[in-house]
Amino acid sequence: MKIAILPGDGIGTEIVAEAVKVLKALDLKFELEEAKVGGAAYDAHGHPLPEATLKLAKESDAILFGAVGDWKYDKLDRPLRPEQASLGLRKHLGLFANFRPAICYEQLTHASSLKPELVAGLDILIIRELTGDIYFGQPRGRRVSPDGHFPGAEEAFDTMRYTRPEIERIARVAFEAARKRGKRVTSVDKANVLETFQLWKDVVTEVHAKEYADIALDHMYVDNAAMQLVKEPKRFDVVVTGNMFGDILSDEASMLTGSIGMLPSASLNDKKQGLYEPSHGSAPDIAGKGVANPLATILSAAMMLRFSLNQPEAADRIEAAVKKVLAQGLRTPDIYSEGTTKVGTREMGDAVVKAVG
Numbered sequence: 001m002k003i004a005i006l007p008g009d010g011i012g013t014e015i016v017a018e019a020v021k022v023l024k025a026l027d028l029k030f031e032l033e034e035a036k037v038g039g040a041a042y043d044a045h046g047h048p049l050p051e052a053t054l055k056l057a058k059e060s061d062a063i064l065f066g067a068v069g070d071w072k073y074d075k076l077d078r079p080l081r082p083e084q085a086s087l088g089l090r091k092h093l094g095l096f097a098n099f100r101p102a103i104c105y106e107q108l109t110h111a112s113s114l115k116p117e118l119v120a121g122l123d124i125l126i127i128r129e130l131t132g133d134i135y136f137g138q139p140r141g142r143r144v145s146p147d148g149h150f151p152g153a154e155e156a157f158d159t160m161r162y163t164r165p166e167i168e169r170i171a172r173v174a175f176e177a178a179r180k181r182g183k184r185v186t187s188v189d190k191a192n193v194l195e196t197f198q199l200w201k202d203v204v205t206e207v208h209a210k211e212y213a214d215i216a217l218d219h220m221y222v223d224n225a226a227m228q229l230v231k232e233p234k235r236f237d238v239v240v241t242g243n244m245f246g247d248i249l250s251d252e253a254s255m256l257t258g259s260i261g262m263l264p265s266a267s268l269n270d271k272k273q274g275l276y277e278p279s280h281g282s283a284p285d286i287a288g289k290g291v292a293n294p295l296a297t298i299l300s301a302a303m304m305l306r307f308s309l310n311q312p313e314a315a316d317r318i319e320a321a322v323k324k325v326l327a328q329g330l331r332t333p334d335i336y337s338e339g340t341t342k343v344g345t346r347e348m349g350d351a352v353v354k355a356v357g
């Protein structure tokens, strides 16, 4: 089993180091190889996704990814910005299925900005299509506007598009995931306005009727879904949606759980090769201070063991260890509340290592 370790920028290096410690504490044999990505790779090699990093990612069974980005790269041309590393890995490895669970841990019910009774026991899985939609659709660019309200004016444009097979395969991923949990799927679209999402809705409905009659399917417009997520989040089981809506809704859902510092994610291709990363970003404001919460990355390593490395028992062990350290009252500042014990990144990692053993 070969794992590419790509810590990236900001708190990425600190949190990935803790997850690597936890992986090493398992009695399993991995080959771990580290490479630079994002701003760190730009600084060292002049590109956020150097050839060597991409090659390593391609030949690995799984990628453990920290985070990329820092304000100091905002002025670079778009192709050189750290975020392009994420987009490039998604595209070149075909990582079309993005799993973003939003789970509210019992001990953190009070850390949510919503009333505890709305989020207690929350367990939603957002499945975001990750290689299509307006993120990757061509053509895109800048030009002189040929028509519209201001012909002749400077204009920018992107293209929203989905093909039938792209929708079919992500729909199947969602229905299969639902089969292993609450057996309900909500497909989120904007079919009332957009052609792209009328096709989305039609195809999801067809796949459901032909192959997944045992799963309950409903459809929701994205604006309503955004509202329902804060009104009655527990009504959802699996949510499946496109790249752009999934980006927005998954950030919204993450806050229901109290802290984005707790949420792992997985991005898979059709060979079950996957990139695993925390749902949060590089948090340059707290980088290097030793206060970042490593649990989302540690839980991402657990997802990696389950989805790409076929080691479900090891994944269970990590998840149980995380619950144990929370029960012990250990908290990084992002999830701290009175009566608990505030710890730093490294202490939290050490506690999980101990609990795994």
Ligand code: IPM
Residues within 6 Å of the ligand: 083, 086, 087, 247
């Ligand atoms: C995410 C991020 C990325 C996205 C950015 C960093 C390109 O927001 O993974 O959700 O928009 O997909």
Ligand code: MG
Residues within 6 Å of the ligand: 247, 248, 251
């Ligand atoms: Mg996002």
